[in-house]
Amino acid sequence: MKRKITLKQIAKELDVSISTVSKALRNSPEISDDTKQKVQAFAKLYNYRPNNIALSLKNRKTNTIGIIIPEIVHHFFSKVIRGVETVANNRGYNVIIGLSNESFSKEVINMEMLANGSIDGFILSISKETQQLQDFHHFNETMSQGMPIVMFDRVVSEINCDKVIVDDLNGAKNAVEKLIQNGCESIALITTKDYVSVGKLRTQGYLEALQEHKMVPKAQLILKIDDTFDFESHLDMLENEIEQLFTSNKDIDGVFAVNELYALSAMKVARKLGLDIPNDVQVIGFTDGVLSKHATPGLTTVSQHAEQMGERAADLLIDKLEKEYDTEEESFQTIVIATDLVERESTK
Amino acid sequence: MKRKITLKQIAKELDVSISTVSKALRNSPEISDDTKQKVQAFAKLYNYRPNNIALSLKNRKTNTIGIIIPEIVHHFFSKVIRGVETVANNRGYNVIIGLSNESFSKEVINMEMLANGSIDGFILSISKETQQLQDFHHFNETMSQGMPIVMFDRVVSEINCDKVIVDDLNGAKNAVEKLIQNGCESIALITTKDYVSVGKLRTQGYLEALQEHKMVPKAQLILKIDDTFDFESHLDMLENEIEQLFTSNKDIDGVFAVNELYALSAMKVARKLGLDIPNDVQVIGFTDGVLSKHATPGLTTVSQHAEQMGERAADLLIDKLEKEYDTEEESFQTIVIATDLVERESTK
DNA sequence: TTTTAACACGAAAACGTTTTCGTGATTTTC
DNA sequence: GAAAATCACGAAAACGTTTTCGTGTTAAAA
Known part of the structure; x- marks a missing residue:
């Protein structure tokens, strides 16, 4: 040895x-x-x-970037990591990960650990709890120490930094328009409570699509799920809520759900109630994950291009890290990734 | 700033x-x-x-562990990472990830990058290409430099190190026995080519179960898929192969598949051929991922407890890292994680 | 009062690099 | 043959810590 x-x-x-x-x-x-x-x-x-460590110390540069995400057992976030990893490795960087588990304090602790010299910059998506608490001091502190941050997907307008986001609003709008074009007249929305920024935006897209087609949004067609529950282990609760939605609105002929799980559950419930998909009800979800692709019938869904998001975020961060000090005035950009509608069998 | x-x-x-x-x-x-x-x-x-870097240099200890996995957009590996992360963080370690993308050279390069001081030890699962090439020099070199390795899931007997593996053989055996007990008399196996160690073991479990019940394995009931293809993007090829299996063996009343995707495809094909699940054909898969849970009908499957694997691997590694030098003779252990059969609607 | 002990702090080495600057030896130039 | 230039290398500082070993000052013991 x-x-x-x-x-x-x-x-x-x-x-x-x-x-x-x-x-x-x-x-x-x-x-x-x-x-x-x-x-x-x-x-x-x-x-x-x-020895890398000695080099890092000498150069005050670790060539490592830190990713903080709320959850890794999640198709979207894994894909983002993969995108980050690809770009980072190509450009000579390593990737170190921290999981916040949707918890504010874990997010803070993780960032503090990594910020003490371990990494050169952060790529992160904010935990649900942080979004609720609206406490962003750790981001400001990190940045004031000269460590750049790139936020993706779940971003927050209060913080001035580079961002990579999905065009949630238009993604949702397009999806709902598709349902309208396909003849749906009573379109239900299954979404999250409003503090989840992406949920809010997708809800807004739904509303805008209706308005532009002179359709009047009805409150009883909008189901706002409290997603602080872990529905992976409480699927039945979710399904009950959705079943109520269907039984009290017999005329539903289209469903737009803000994630895969809600969409799949909606399909399941609909089938259970004897409704045929897509003939009686058409369903569109959000996030082109593994569930949508392998569901039966295949779920039409809004693809977010997660891997591309990771790549763009990594490029943004590394560009900033390697930019010479010539232009001292900081400038931040927000990259909006367009969505695609992936059509499968759950729509006509 | x-x-x-x-x-x-x-x-x-x-x-x-x-x-x-x-x-x-x-x-x-x-x-x-x-x-x-x-x-x-x-x-x-x-x-x-x-400053962590300065501490690492001084103490010759980074308190960081490196994970090398073939792929991160994969429920099983994400779960393992999560397990590793939990234990590592509790014990004061960070986690840095490297993806081999199932490629030998990327595995080697990644390990070399991390081995130069960035981390204290490795947790890894071997890439398919490495398994095919049977070239393991990089593992030996790493270990001879005093950097411990813990392998999980895809391990290799030629290397002497700590290992955490799934009881693939018995997991498969139990699954097939379940089918037999449920009255299946003609059970098909959908597996991978033999160089994938886990595929081989699961195949063996299938055979043993048959033998113990005096059933004669038939070659035409065994479908060996060449999984160097990316079937996520060539689903139709996979489904064609499976369809051939069914059409040339009309008596199939049970299917055991060595992963989720094969199992789901089998269900899809069976349904397409007018077979009812589970009345005409019963199906069991391997890996309790998100697909099995949300499939319709829910897929009965062998759960590998991925998160627990990650936790055990992390404990094994950190124990070794923190062990005093008292016992100089190296001793390695192999932890076998028992599987569970998660019964859902694809079996009677 | 002298010796010893306790106290409070600083200098320097070490971890493994890279880089600036200096220097003795050789070679070139006039 | 003296001055200048070139060559080939080494010493030392720096990155940010921790820790060992001194050391000067004060307080306690003789």
């Missing part, structure tokens, strides 16, 4: 100074060819690699 | 030495109460936190 070899050891072994070894390995013209060859051969033999 | 404050700056500001500041903050008895209070108050005011 030999330790990794260091410059010092090579220097000692070859009876030269540490500086000489370092320079020889970096092919400095200061060093004679003789010495270079000797050193390089030795280094290769012992498989020398510079 | 002020930089993070350092000991040196505090020392200068308070006109004491760096050593004094350091000791004061760690409550050393060497320092007078007066000075301690002064220093601690100042540090708190400026929100001082020790």
